[in-house]
Amino acid sequence: MSEKKLRVDTANPITWCPGCTNFEILKSVKLAINNSIKKGEKLTNFAMVTGIGCHGKIIDYMNISGICSLHGRPLPTALGMKIGNPNLKVLVFEGDGDVYAEGISHFIHAGKFNSDITLLVHDNQSFSLTTGQSTPTSQKGYKSKAEPLGKFESPLNPIKLALASNATFVARTNARNFEFTAEIIEKAIKHKGFSFVEIIQDCIVFNKDINNRDKKMYKLPNKKRTKLEAMKLAEIYDYNLGKAKIPLGIFYEEKRKTLEELWPQLHNLQKKKINWKQMKK
Ligand SMILES: Cc1ncc(C[n+]2csc(CCOP(=O)(O)OP(=O)(O)O)c2C)c(N)n1
Numbered sequence: 001m002s003e004k005k006l007r008v009d010t011a012n013p014i015t016w017c018p019g020c021t022n023f024e025i026l027k028s029v030k031l032a033i034n035n036s037i038k039k040g041e042k043l044t045n046f047a048m049v050t051g052i053g054c055h056g057k058i059i060d061y062m063n064i065s066g067i068c069s070l071h072g073r074p075l076p077t078a079l080g081m082k083i084g085n086p087n088l089k090v091l092v093f094e095g096d097g098d099v100y101a102e103g104i105s106h107f108i109h110a111g112k113f114n115s116d117i118t119l120l121v122h123d124n125q126s127f128s129l130t131t132g133q134s135t136p137t138s139q140k141g142y143k144s145k146a147e148p149l150g151k152f153e154s155p156l157n158p159i160k161l162a163l164a165s166n167a168t169f170v171a172r173t174n175a176r177n178f179e180f181t182a183e184i185i186e187k188a189i190k191h192k193g194f195s196f197v198e199i200i201q202d203c204i205v206f207n208k209d210i211n212n213r214d215k216k217m218y219k220l221p222n223k224k225r226t227k228l229e230a231m232k233l234a235e236i237y238d239y240n241l242g243k244a245k246i247p248l249g250i251f252y253e254e255k256r257k258t259l260e261e262l263w264p265q266l267h268n269l270q271k272k273k274i275n276w277k278q279m280k281k
């Protein structure tokens, strides 16, 4: 599969700020899809959903069928796609504002349902498209035009929330390391069930204090962990500024029956590799 086939050629250039780490995420996703295709996946079997935000523009730069959903609603949209055709590999792209603010309830239910969906969160700790207001993961004290005195509460820890919501694949990566991010995304795609990849990214225009954290980051060894062990690792970084180290990699992975396996009609479609329309009356 050539990189060209995954690219949409439009008359308009990519509109992310030059130097934005969304370019790296785009590169990682393409690499992960290409590697999955080399191992037997079909490009036509992929579908994507995005939220609204800088991250959401990725739908214009990928040659994959999909829906640019409403802000906060990509996960229920993806769930609808899976119910329509349980054989699709659905990739969901959301910003931290999108998923951890308006979309937070869907995030929790996605973990519980365990539909075979891959969620990739572009976490720049800011509502960037709307000029940098604080999101649930912004650090305490972060000042924006909307909060000139600074954010007063502590950030949400999405890794802990994903674990508590029973997500069966929970990982964190660094957008600036596109090869490692691609490797984790490929594993998330392969995982059967709800996979969540929190991608730490710099926004070079807003919330700049949280940029350039590479030196604090380290990779977790690849090994099976209990949920309690994963929770302890998730505690290491609280999304605030400070000296805390930032663990990257797969925190937790578990095999559990998916929504599609538990729902008999969907399981039937999956086994026959067909969609509802192709089912004999
Ligand atoms: C239902 C709804 N609520 C709010 C908005 C306004 N809105 C559009 S983009 C955006 C910020 C997106 O931030 P985030 O999801 O973090 O993505 P980023 O721009 O940082 O990639 C907001 C609040 C909207 N378009 N629709």
Ligand code: SF4
Pocket (backbone or CB within 6 Å): 015, 016, 017, 019, 020, 021, 022, 054, 124, 128, 129, 202, 203, 204, 205, 206
């Ligand atoms: S505002 Fe930030 S996240 Fe949005 S395109 Fe520019 S650098 Fe990227």
